[in-house]
Amino acid sequence: xxxxxxxxxxxxxxxxxxxxxxxxxxxxxxxxxxxxxxxxxxxxxxxxxxxxxxxxxxxxxxxxxxxxxxxxxxxxxxxxxxxxxxxxxxxxxxxxxxxxxxxxxxxxxxxxxxxxxxxxxxxxxxxxxxxxxxxxxxxxxxxxxxxxxxxxxxxxxxxxxxxxxxxxxxxxxxxxx
Numbered sequence: 001x002x003x004x005x006x007x008x009x010x011x012x013x014x015x016x017x018x019x020x021x022x023x024x025x026x027x028x029x030x031x032x033x034x035x036x037x038x039x040x041x042x043x044x045x046x047x048x049x050x051x052x053x054x055x056x057x058x059x060x061x062x063x064x065x066x067x068x069x070x071x072x073x074x075x076x077x078x079x080x081x082x083x084x085x086x087x088x089x090x091x092x093x094x095x096x097x098x099x100x101x102x103x104x105x106x107x108x109x110x111x112x113x114x115x116x117x118x119x120x121x122x123x124x125x126x127x128x129x130x131x132x133x134x135x136x137x138x139x140x141x142x143x144x145x146x147x148x149x150x151x152x153x154x155x156x157x158x159x160x161x162x163x164x165x166x167x168x169x170x171x172x173x174x175x176x177x
Contacts, residue, residue: 052164054108115165118155
């Protein structure tokens with residue numbers, strides 16, 4: 001009789017532990033699922049263009065990222081399949097906290113830097129075209145105009161991206177110095 005009560009008690013305790021464990025796992029999966037949905041929403045890999053929301057978030061997060069002790073050790077390379085695989089655990093945790101996918105974060109950052117360089121090249125090319133347009137009869141001037149026009153068409157930025165970069169240009173230049 002004592003053994004029978006002990007068996008029932010042990011069965012109830014084990015059942016309670018199993019149910020509590022399942023509930024705890026379910027809660028952990030739910031919070032991970034919420035995080036994953038947030039990151040997935042910010043990770044449109046199919047989208048090459050950068051949005052204004054992403055630019056504003058990079059403006060806000062880049063100084064905070066660079067203040068982290070692991071930021072100086074991180075090397076971003078185009079040859080790496082996934083930046084996340086080569087990160088320190090502290091960096092992974094930081095990206096999890098700010099709800100950004102590391103690959104998208106660095107893609108947006110590099111795209112913004114490229115946009116800033118493109119704006120500089122574009123201004124220079126437009127100034128040369130304007131200056132050379134006064135000497136259209138000169139064959140050298142015509143060649144220079146063609147070269148500058150070709151230079152303008154090399155990059156494949158959307159007009160919306162260019163407008164966003166122009167809008168936040170001064171702030172972006174300050175944070176990426």
